[in-house]
Amino acid sequence: METLKNVAESITDTAKGMLGTSNEKDTNTESESQPKTNESYDQLLKDDLQYCIHGLHHPKSHSDAVIWKRAQGCTYYDIDDNEYLDAISGLYSVGIGHGRKEMAQVAFEQLSTLEFTRNLVGTSHFKVIQCAKKLVTLAQQDFPDMATAYFTCGGAEANEAAMHLALRYWQQKKQVSKRRVISFKNCYHGSSFVPASLNPNITTYGWDRFTGKPGSGSDIFRQIDFPSSGTMDFHSIKEGESMGQAAARQLEETIIDAGADTVAAFIFEPIQGDGGATIPHNDFFPLARKICDKYGVLMISDEVLMFSKTGRWFSLAHWGIQPDFIVVSKGLSSNYAPLGAVVITKEIRKVCIDDPSENDPWFHDYTNSGHPLCCAIGLKNLEIIDEEGLIERSNRLGPKWLGQLMDAVANKESVQEVRGVGFIFSVQFHKEVGEDIAKALLKDEKIVANSSGNKLCINFSPSLIMSEEEWTRIVEATARVIDKCAE
Numbered sequence: 001m002e003t004l005k006n007v008a009e010s011i012t013d014t015a016k017g018m019l020g021t022s023n024e025k026d027t028n029t030e031s032e033s034q035p036k037t038n039e040s041y042d043q044l045l046k047d048d049l050q051y052c053i054h055g056l057h058h059p060k061s062h063s064d065a066v067i068w069k070r071a072q073g074c075t076y077y078d079i080d081d082n083e084y085l086d087a088i089s090g091l092y093s094v095g096i097g098h099g100r101k102e103m104a105q106v107a108f109e110q111l112s113t114l115e116f117t118r119n120l121v122g123t124s125h126f127k128v129i130q131c132a133k134k135l136v137t138l139a140q141q142d143f144p145d146m147a148t149a150y151f152t153c154g155g156a157e158a159n160e161a162a163m164h165l166a167l168r169y170w171q172q173k174k175q176v177s178k179r180r181v182i183s184f185k186n187c188y189h190g191s192s193f194v195p196a197s198l199n200p201n202i203t204t205y206g207w208d209r210f211t212g213k214p215g216s217g218s219d220i221f222r223q224i225d226f227p228s229s230g231t232m233d234f235h236s237i238k239e240g241e242s243m244g245q246a247a248a249r250q251l252e253e254t255i256i257d258a259g260a261d262t263v264a265a266f267i268f269e270p271i272q273g274d275g276g277a278t279i280p281h282n283d284f285f286p287l288a289r290k291i292c293d294k295y296g297v298l299m300i301s302d303e304v305l306m307f308s309k310t311g312r313w314f315s316l317a318h319w320g321i322q323p324d325f326i327v328v329s330k331g332l333s334s335n336y337a338p339l340g341a342v343v344i345t346k347e348i349r350k351v352c353i354d355d356p357s358e359n360d361p362w363f364h365d366y367t368n369s370g371h372p373l374c375c376a377i378g379l380k381n382l383e384i385i386d387e388e389g390l391i392e393r394s395n396r397l398g399p400k401w402l403g404q405l406m407d408a409v410a411n412k413e414s415v416q417e418v419r420g421v422g423f424i425f426s427v428q429f430h431k432e433v434g435e436d437i438a439k440a441l442l443k444d445e446k447i448v449a450n451s452s453g454n455k456l457c458i459n460f461s462p463s464l465i466m467s468e469e470e471w472t473r474i475v476e477a478t479a480r481v482i483d484k485c486a487e
């Protein structure tokens with residue numbers, strides 16, 4: 001009978017044979033690596049339009065969609081083998097670059113060994129343990145009070161779990177009236193019920209729609225200005241106040257107005273992604289921590305988009321404060337598999353998980369929480385980022401790349417501001433031309449980038465392995481497209 005070790009070795013050999021080793025060059029030929037399709041673009045698009053709904057979907061905006069066949073490094077290949085440079089790393093996510101064989105190998109080994117198990121109390125497995133330990137250890141470097149992680153398959157799910165824990169925390173503390181949540185006015189925390197309710201300006205889904213009472217969500221969900229020049233209501237700044245102080249005062253006034261005994265949590269993106277690398281005034285977060293401590297409000301730092309992108313693992317670390325929750329996704333697995341997580345402090349863990357009686361466990365479960373494949377992929381991704389020094393690389397090159405982008409476009413008439421931190425960059429325009437710029441980059445320059453939701457910005461989030469030559473191509477193409485579409 002074969003021993004477990006023999007089985008594991010033979011699986012590994014098979015995987016190596018099929019996939020090549022991790023440091024092997026990409027020598028795949030067409031026949032080895034690319035999905036075969038006999039279908040023409042026209043037929044595929046027709047089927048796509050008939051059978052698929054995409055995010056933010058309208059069929060008219062999808063009528064000339066590009067259909068990818070494969071991706072390698074920072075390049076996508078469409079079904080006719082045209083090359084496109086990926087300036088948004090998938091969707092702010094593929095930090096380690098596309099098509100890495102060692103990731104495919106990990107997936108093969110994991111699926112051949114343990115493809116799935118329930119992750120409910122009473123059973124566990126290697127990869128969920130190792131991935132949680134790695135993530136929490138990284139978090140503890142910036143936030144020493146962090147203790148434990150709960151895995152999800154994405155950002156919105158993780159924010160829902162964080163919210164559930166925040167409400168449970170106050171319930172366990174016998175402060176059940178604490179249930180209101182404060183966020184930023186222009187926030188995005190996901191498309192499921194609670195995250196959607198946090199910003200009624202961008203979706204008709206969420207609280208208001210369910211209650212049938214427009215504006216009724218504002219009883220639960222309150223908003224304040226994000227302290228940056230593009231998002232702050234300048235009329236609300238008092239003489240002698242910085243923008244950060246003014247937003248912190250708004251936070252305090254909102255808590256007092258709602259009643260401190262009714263506010264459970266403040267949820268925020270430390271740096272806003274969709275709005276276009278929007279960086280808060282430096283005074284804000286240290287003051288916000290003090291205010292939240294004063295009134296007993298939990299801080300949920302939504303790092304779904306920024307995790308690993310800003311020259312630090314966690315973007316809130318730029319301000320040196322300790323949150324109560326960190327929510328991560330995207331860069332956690334480089335989206336080689338869907339993975340998100342909420343990481344909580346010792347205090348939240350004690351009150352929500354350890355102290356309650358056995359008859360009162362935290363009732364929260366996603367079937368795919370701690371999925372072996374996703375955790376194996378997440379662990380390997382974190383190891384690669386760590387071992388290849390990719391955070392340090394983006395921290396070192398980010399300012400230079402931002403300077404390059406500024407030199408190329410900042411003095412154009414249509415451009416209001418060029419911003420960036422680490423490998424997150426954005427060009428903000430005076431007019432809503434972001435979508436036109438994104439479209440022209442895609443069609444004319446074969447570069448994939450993202451318009452902000454408000455259409456004022458074109459956003460870039462290069463993979464952490466992008467070469468300097470590739471970034472230069474993006475900068476030069478952006479300058480050309482701005483001249484054509486916006487000047």
Ligand SMILES: Cc1ncc(COP(=O)(O)O)c(C=O)c1O
Binds near residue numbers: 154188340
């Ligand atoms: C800050 C932030 N939070 C949450 C989400 C939602 O994540 P998901 O799409 O994985 O549910 C996103 C998605 O872009 C995000 O940018």
